Amino acid sequence: MTEFREVGSADQWDELIEAHGGHPLQAWGWGELKERTGSWRARRVVAERDGAFLAACQVLVRKLPWPFGHIAYAPRGPVTDDPARLGEAADAIAAWCRDHARAVSLKIDPAVTSEEARLGSAWRPSEKILIPNTAVLDLTPDEDQILASLHSKKARQYIRKAGRSGVAVRPARREDLPQIMAIYHDTAEADGFFIHTDEFYETAFDACTDVNQVFVAEHEGDVLAFLWNVTTRGGTAFELWGGVTDEGKRLRANYLLKWEAIRAARERGARLYDLNGLLNDGISKFKMLFVSEPTDWMGTFDRPLSPLYHVWEASLKLYRKLFK
Known part of the structure; x- marks a missing residue:
């Protein structure tokens, strides 16, 4: 028998997620961000089967026009102790979404490979939100082993060169945000x-x-680069955003910055470092200097939960066609 309970305490939820090696996009703060900046509502549910932990899942829920109800999305969820039980856990969370969130569907994109986990036949491949093709570092060896394992000798050389050139890496402060955003705007352009x-x-x-x-990398008081990660103890460090100036590239500040971020993630207790997304561009080539081969997560899947699901999908496709 499966029983569910919602968690309403940030501390309790994060302790639970980290105890089970959950992804930082399943942490309380990520749900808080999505609530503050959009039309999502974060709901946090634990599923127990026969009195034992089965899954935890932060589900983002968005209201749809009548009569469709809601859509639900669990970024990098659900959290389980065993990838082999992912299908069982996902089905349980989907049932909760149908019964308690009036969801027309549940979308998931777990950070596990197809070799590690399988989903049932009711799940269907879906348009991706997070990129499944990525680069991942194992953080369980010691620092010297991790540094030696970096795929590119050049990367190791540039890490040391940046340090010798006087580049320093430190945690960012809120007053750094204007400089961070200026770098990010230039990088995006x-x-x-x-x-x-x-x-x-x-x-x-x-x-x-x-x-x-x-983190920011600076030289003689000037911020040259930034890297913004989210990290859970026992789980994953996940790169979100980053940028570097031309001077930062010249001084190889982005190499030292990434290495210090890797070290900090390991010190916090993360077991994996996910460089988040490979797109066959210059940024992706830079990421691949740090790993020996890419990693392919299983991808994005939808679980229809209502007879109206296919009507909603058709309506959405028509809308995109007319207003793209």
Whole structure:
């Protein structure tokens, strides 16, 4: 028999997520960010089967136009102790979403491979939100072993070169945000990718204090690069956003910055460092200097929970076609 309970305490939820090796996008702060900056509501549920832990899941719920109810999305969830039980856990959370959130569907994109886990036939591949093709470092060896394991000899050389050139890495402060955002705007324009408003990142700095690990690299008082990660103890360090100036590239500040972020994630107790997304661009080539091979997570899946699901999907496709 499966029983459910919702958790309403930030401390209790984060302790639970970290005790079971959960992803930082399942932490309280990430749900708080999505509530403050959009139309999502975060609900946090634990599933127990026969009195034992089965899964925990932070589900983001958004209201749809009548009569569809809601859609539900569990970024990098649900959290389980055993990837082999992911299908069982996902089915349980889907049932909760149907019965307690009036969801027309549940979308998930767990950070596990297809070899580690399987989903039942009711789940269908879906349009991705998070990129499944990524680069991942194992943080369980000691620092010297991790450094020696970096795929590129050049990366190790540039890490040391940046330090010798006087580049220093430190945790970011809130007063660094204007410089961080100036770098990010320039990086986004140069590489052609979308970023949110500055207010979004200010909110993220405040809302995600439970998982934030934000760093800047500086030289002679000038900020040259930043890297914004979210990290859970016993779980994953996940790169979200980063950027570097031309001077930072010249001094190889981004190499030392990434290495110090890796070290900090390991010190916090993360077991994996996910460089988050490979897109066959210059940023992805830089990421691949740190790992020997890419990792493919299983991808994004939807579980229809209502007879109206297919009507909603058709309506959404028509809307995108007409207003793209």
